Amino acid sequence: MNPNYNETELQILEAARKVFLQYGFDGATTQMIATESGINKALLHYYFRSKDRLFEAVFMEAFTRMIPNLLKIFTAEIDFFEKIRAFVGAYIDALLQYPQIPLFVLHELKRNPDRIVQLIKSSGIRPEFILEMFRGEVGKGNIAPIDPYHLLVNMLSLCIFPFAAKPMIQGFIFHNDEAAFQEFLVSRKEQVAEFIIKAIKPC
Amino acid sequence: MNPNYNETELQILEAARKVFLQYGFDGATTQMIATESGINKALLHYYFRSKDRLFEAVFMEAFTRMIPNLLKIFTAEIDFFEKIRAFVGAYIDALLQYPQIPLFVLHELKRNPDRIVQLIKSSGIRPEFILEMFRGEVGKGNIAPIDPYHLLVNMLSLCIFPFAAKPMIQGFIFHNDEAAFQEFLVSRKEQVAEFIIKAIKPC
DNA sequence: AATTATTTAAACCATTTGGTTAAATTATTT
DNA sequence: AAATAATTTAACCAAATGGTTTAAATAATT
Numbered sequence: 001m002n003p004n005y006n007e008t009e010l011q012i013l014e015a016a017r018k019v020f021l022q023y024g025f026d027g028a029t030t031q032m033i034a035t036e037s038g039i040n041k042a043l044l045h046y047y048f049r050s051k052d053r054l055f056e057a058v059f060m061e062a063f064t065r066m067i068p069n070l071l072k073i074f075t076a077e078i079d080f081f082e083k084i085r086a087f088v089g090a091y092i093d094a095l096l097q098y099p100q101i102p103l104f105v106l107h108e109l110k111r112n113p114d115r116i117v118q119l120i121k122s123s124g125i126r127p128e129f130i131l132e133m134f135r136g137e138v139g140k141g142n143i144a145p146i147d148p149y150h151l152l153v154n155m156l157s158l159c160i161f162p163f164a165a166k167p168m169i170q171g172f173i174f175h176n177d178e179a180a181f182q183e184f185l186v187s188r189k190e191q192v193a194e195f196i197i198k199a200i201k202p203c
Numbered sequence: 204m205n206p207n208y209n210e211t212e213l214q215i216l217e218a219a220r221k222v223f224l225q226y227g228f229d230g231a232t233t234q235m236i237a238t239e240s241g242i243n244k245a246l247l248h249y250y251f252r253s254k255d256r257l258f259e260a261v262f263m264e265a266f267t268r269m270i271p272n273l274l275k276i277f278t279a280e281i282d283f284f285e286k287i288r289a290f291v292g293a294y295i296d297a298l299l300q301y302p303q304i305p306l307f308v309l310h311e312l313k314r315n316p317d318r319i320v321q322l323i324k325s326s327g328i329r330p331e332f333i334l335e336m337f338r339g340e341v342g343k344g345n346i347a348p349i350d351p352y353h354l355l356v357n358m359l360s361l362c363i364f365p366f367a368a369k370p371m372i373q374g375f376i377f378h379n380d381e382a383a384f385q386e387f388l389v390s391r392k393e394q395v396a397e398f399i400i401k402a403i404k405p406c
Numbered sequence: 407a408a409t410t411a412t413t414t415a416a417a418c419c420a421t422t423t424g425g426t427t428a429a430a431t432t433a434t435t436t
Numbered sequence: 437a438a439a440t441a442a443t444t445t446a447a448c449c450a451a452a453t454g455g456t457t458t459a460a461a462t463a464a465t466t
Binding site: 211242243245246249 | 442443444445446
């Protein structure tokens with residue numbers, strides 16, 4: 001975390017993250033956060049002025065975790081399919097650590113889409129880089145011709161969606177067997193990569 | 204809609220759907236719904252007793268729309284790949300009509316996962332049927348060996364996720380070009396189907 | 407020991423929330 | 437015309453919300 005924060009602030013932020021991730025901005029109350037962090041509301045106001053300020057900090061961190069800086073994987077000197085495997089594996093691994101983030105980010109992003117503007121500028125993420133690389137691989141004949149936009153969105157969908165849809169998938173398909181669902185998520189690291197590779201392999 | 208409701212009730216339900224889909228349960232207020240439907244809070248209480256009652260009705264309808272009764276497609280006497288194309292096309296078409304539903308359902312499902320139990324029982328949706336069919340196709344050698352659970356989740360991911368992630372994808376990848384994103388969603392009907400088919404084709 | 411920073415407890419405030427009620431009004435039906 | 441149903445207006449309520457303040461207590465630093 002940002003070392004600008006002292007220990008108590010980190011404690012509060014951790015509680016805020018937990019509560020916000022669980023209940024969302026509208027569903028969370030400052031009292032929940034105070035209770036969760038073991039302090040009182042007055043101290044929240046002492047360090048952070050408002051609920052919004054606190055949320056801002058939590059959301060920023062979650063967002064940068066959701067769109068992680070995994071682009072360096074694609075700059076490595078390895079086979080393109082190996083890059084796919086590495087990216088999918090690292091992405092799903094990251095989400096396994098914070099499985100609540102996808103749904104949280106998606107919901108809050110809808111609640112305040114304008115926040116995107118700030119984030120696009122603050123975080124140096126550039127999808128154009130990936131899109132251009134996809135085009136290059138198609139041009140070199142390494143992969144079958146495919147719209148790079150669809151390929152990018154397909155990759156994100158396959159990685160992220162099962163985390164956002166956990167209550168649905170776990171309840172519906174795995175009959176609330178939490179362990180089975182967890183194992184399923186882990187196995188997706190391989191399964192999704194091979195699924196994508198097979199779909200874009202030149203035939 | 205259910206014909207049990209009279210005109211005014213339908214008017215209220217429509218407004219409730221609009222407000223709940225936009226702001227979620229926590230973000231919505233009964234006053235919003237009253238204003239949106241052009242009536243007053245007292246009449247809300249006259250027809251529906253509480254916010255929860257109203258929400259229940261809206262959520263049920265949204266959920267059954269999200270997991271649509273498209274299984275009959277798979278019972279048709281057509282090539283399996285044609286079934287895939289028909290299913291993906293019909294599913295994305297359904298979501299294009301109600302693009303807010305995925306994120307709404309996912310978020311509310313997390314807010315109250317126990318509601319799943321009711322819904323599983325009330326709606327007659329059985330994923331086992333699809334899973335078994337996938338296994339059958341693998342057995343017949345029509346498609347390459349693949350874990351049916353992953354195939355099912357992959358299909359759902361590719362269809363649903365772009366709708367849930369609209370603010371992110373439209374803002375990030377399409378630089379807030381709403382028309383371009385809309386066109387992208389439509390083109391996914393073909394793109395996703397072919398992507399899946401290529402990924403499961405026996406080689 | 408004196409000073410400063412941190413933390414708590416408790417009360418307070420204006421606003422909003424979901425929900426309720428009573429009375430009047432309008433529309434519909436009989 | 438009479439009776440019933442639908443709708444509005446307006447006020448009300450208790451509870452919860454985010455936020456603020458004051459005063460005291462505790463800890464850390466000088």
